[in-house]
Amino acid sequence: MxxxxxxxxxxxxxxxxxxxxxxxxxxxxxxxxxxxxxxxxxxINPSAATTNRRRALRAWGVLSLFFLVVSIYWGIALWHLVDDIYVRIFSIFLEVVFIVIATKAIVTIISILRRSPYRCRDTRGRFLMTRYSPHSLGASLLSNATIGFAASIFLVIISATTTVGDGLFLTKNMNQDTRIETIETIEYTLNHMG
Amino acid sequence: MKRPWIITIIICLLLIGGGIFVIRWPRTVPFGQCSEVYRKYAGMEGVKASFVKDFYINDTLCVDVTVLVAADTSGWNTLKNDFCLPVLDSVTQRKIDSGKDLVFMAIRKKGNCCETADLDDTECDVRATSFLNRTICLFHVKSLKERSIVEHYSLDISINNSKKK
The missing domain is CATH 1.20.5 (Single alpha-helices involved in coiled-coils or other helix-helix interfaces)
Structure with missing residues (x-):
């Protein structure tokens, strides 16, 4: 020039x-x-990387929603399954924590997807989309889900194996003496049936 | 980009497979609820109700059992009325009063405490009543084989004991 x-x-x-x-x-x-x-x-054409991130976020959002529904169902099933009040409280607490985590993940994903990546920047000038790695978000959700399910199954197994005798006892106010008494009643009845 | 979908599909297949597993073998995963009889008598005054899921009759068979124990005379009268228990004759009553227990067995339709089940009813309740102890045990069987095993349990025990001698 x-x-x-x-x-x-x-x-x-x-x-x-x-x-x-x-x-x-x-x-x-x-x-x-x-x-x-x-x-x-x-x-403005978004870059291929941003598009892929959006798709990955959507996939994790669907998975999060699925886990949310399953966790609600699992909480209801646990309530009907065990009658011990302490096991119930602890298992429901776990399920509530898990539901909150899954809901937060879904809300975060929706809020990211609703924003245009070229309008929202953080304080460093980076696009908002790039701050969240979809796979790390999804991996975090998956690990929480796995821990939640494993803990619930562990609780169920514990409540099933701590009974005396055979079977899973689902009686209100069941204690050790009541369990023994019930087993003895059943065995007595079986042996004297005629 | 495809990895999240692959993981999602694998997890969905596992969950669906687990659901089919639970439905196909319900006794493996204790998802069953209490019996209706238990729920009816659970809070009733004068009756102590218990429910045992998957009580092992022998090494291979497990059934759900509802146990009702009358705590007092009014509770026993309630059970006698609800289950249509027979009125004992004087001879039988004297034996019971003398301390000799008689456990009466009856096969009742599922959900109906008074109606006798048919021979080909697969799901029914084997009711065992101890007049001395004022207890009723309901064995909730789901097949003719289970029914037969429960019915002939004491007989099988006697045969086995006599063979050992």
């Missing part, structure tokens, strides 16, 4: 009449560009 000797239209003190052709030429060029784009300004 330093070697460009073409007189600039704004050199010196041009009048409005002198600049008018320049403005007309620029306006015509812009109009041609807009027409070539179909009459609309050019759209």
């Amino acid at each position: 330093k070697n460009d000797t073409t007189p600039h239209p704004f050199d010196g003190e041009p009048s409005f009449e002198d600049l008018q052709p320049y403005f007309d030429e620029q306006a015509s060029r812009i109009a041609d560009i807009i027409d070539s784009m179909g009459g609309r300004p050019p759209a």
Whole structure:
């Protein structure tokens, strides 16, 4: 540009009449560009990486929703399964924690997906989309889900194996003496049936 | 990008397979609920109710059992009325009063304490009543084989004991 000797239209003190052709030429060029784009300004195309992240987030969102539904069902099943009040309280507490984690994951994913990656930036100027790694978010959710399920199954097994004798006792206010008494009643009845 | 979907599909298949496993072999995973009889008598005054899921009759068979124990005379009268227990004759009553227990067995339709089950009813309740102890045990069987094993349990024990001698 330093070697460009073409007189600039704004050199010196041009009048409005002198600049008018320049403005007309620029306006015509812009109009041609807009027409070539179909009459609309050019759209911002997200990068392939951002698109992939969005898809991964959606997939984890669906999985989170599935885990949320299953955890609610599991909590209800546990309530009907065991009658011990302490086991119930602890298992329901676990399920509530798990439901909160799954819900938060879903809400976070939805809020990220609803935002345009080119409008939202954090304080460092990075796009909001790039801050959240979908796989780390999903892996975190999956690990929480696994821990929640494993803990619930562990509780069920404990409540089943701590009974005396055979079978799973589902009686209100069951204690050791009541269990023994019930088993003895059943065995007595079986042996004397006629 | 495909990995999350692969993981999702694998987990879904595992969960669906687990669900089929639970439905196909319900006794393996204790998802069953208490019996209706237990729920009816659980909070009743004068009756102590217990429910045992998967009580092992022998090494291979396990059944659900509801145990009802009358705590007092009014509870026993309630059970006698609800289960249509027979009125004992004087001879039988004297034996019981003398301390000799008689455990009466009856096969009743599932969910109906008074109606006798048919011979080909697969799901029914084997009711065993001890008049001396004022207890009723309901064995909730789900097949003719289970029914037969429970019915002939004491007989099988006697035969085995006599063989050992």
